[in-house]
Amino acid sequence: MWQIDQMSLRLFIAVCEEGTIARAAEREFIAPSAVSKRLADLETLVGTALLSRSQRGVRATAAGEALLKHARLIMLDHERLQAELSEYAAGGRGHVRVLANVSSMVEFLPEVLSRFLQANPGVRVDVEERTSADIVRGLEEGAADIGICRDFVSTRELDVTTYRSDHLALVVPKDHPLAGAPAIGFVQTLDLNHLGLSSNASVNALMQRIAAEKGRELSYRAYVSTFDAAYRFIQAGLAVAILPREAVNPQVRQQYGLEVIPLAEAWAERRFVICVRDRAALTLPAARLIEHLMATR
Structure with missing residues (x-):
């Protein structure tokens, strides 16, 4: 029964994650030639190819993926x-x-x-x-x-x-006509230009489906990738957004001049x-x- 030493496993993981032997060697502070020798010995030991090599780098074979998971x-x-x-x-x-x-x-x-x-x-x-x-x-x-x-x-x-839990809410600039409303239904927001947050992809899909069920369309004016960018877009009056109200704490509201209106929907609690x-x-x-x-x- 063959045994694989921990150093070989560490180097194999590094190569799979970095995609090249050179980057893996730099990460592990070892000479590339030593990494190549370890990988060759490892493939000889297990009796099958673990890596597929090309000019663009290396990637794990099916056997390599199995080893990577266990490693x-x-x-x-x-x-x-x-x-x-x-x-x-x-x-x-x-x-x-x-x-x-x-x-x-x-x-x-x-x-x-x-x-x-x-x-x-x-x-x-x-x-x-x-x-x-x-x-x-x-x-x-x-x-x-x-x-x-x-x-x-x-x-x-x-x-x-x-x-x-957290709770979805409509976030608007403080001078928006809806600012100060105690709550709002989702359908009431569909006439507004919305801002999409890419990390909220599941929420975006849910809201688009609900809008379609109501015979309406959810209009996204823009997409951003961070909450900070969303706050700035809303502050500038470019769009409104449905975000977790816990992510728009009092400090954020004051800094960006935002108002948070609870979303009166059962699915707003997550x-x-x-x-x-x-x-x-x-x-x-x-x-x-x-x-x-x-x-x-």
Whole structure:
């Protein structure tokens, strides 16, 4: 039975992620020739081609994709082992990797993590922004310990805990005729020029479907990729937008001169969930972070 050493797995992962041996070598601080030798030995060991090489770089073969999936899990488990042993040796130290969607990053996660890190100075938390569907895939592939995403995506075999909610609202400039309204129905907004947020693709699709069911059309005047850009477009009077009201906090409202009108629709409330592959297998820092998240809802 053949065995693959961790260095070979690390280099194989780096090559797959970087797309070229040169970039992988630079990332891992090793000579390209040494990387090539490791990969050649690895393919000889397993008896099949793991990489497809071309002038544009390298990519994993079908066998390589299988190895990549397991290699990431092996490296993650090794990192978890080191982190947990370090915790027992030094007390409260470790590393947690989190995948989170853009709404959580804008609405609450920075403040929640700040309090956690103040209480746990020996823990390092790496956060990567992804779409909800990508968060599920990333957890399944072992790319992170914890995921924060929407509840509408299929979480398959993951361990899922309902976390918190946010609420969609119509955001307008403070001098807009609708500013100050206590609430508004979605259909009432369809005569307005809307601003689309690319990270809200699922919400955009939902609203377009609902508009079509009402025999109407949702008109997007422009699309932007960030909440900050959306605030600026609305401030300039170019369009209105349906955004989570939690993302338009009092400071944002004051800075950009915005008004938030609650959307009087049952579907305006949306839920976040916390996902992990196996809660029982979490490192102590990751388990502590989940406890902190749940305690600060």
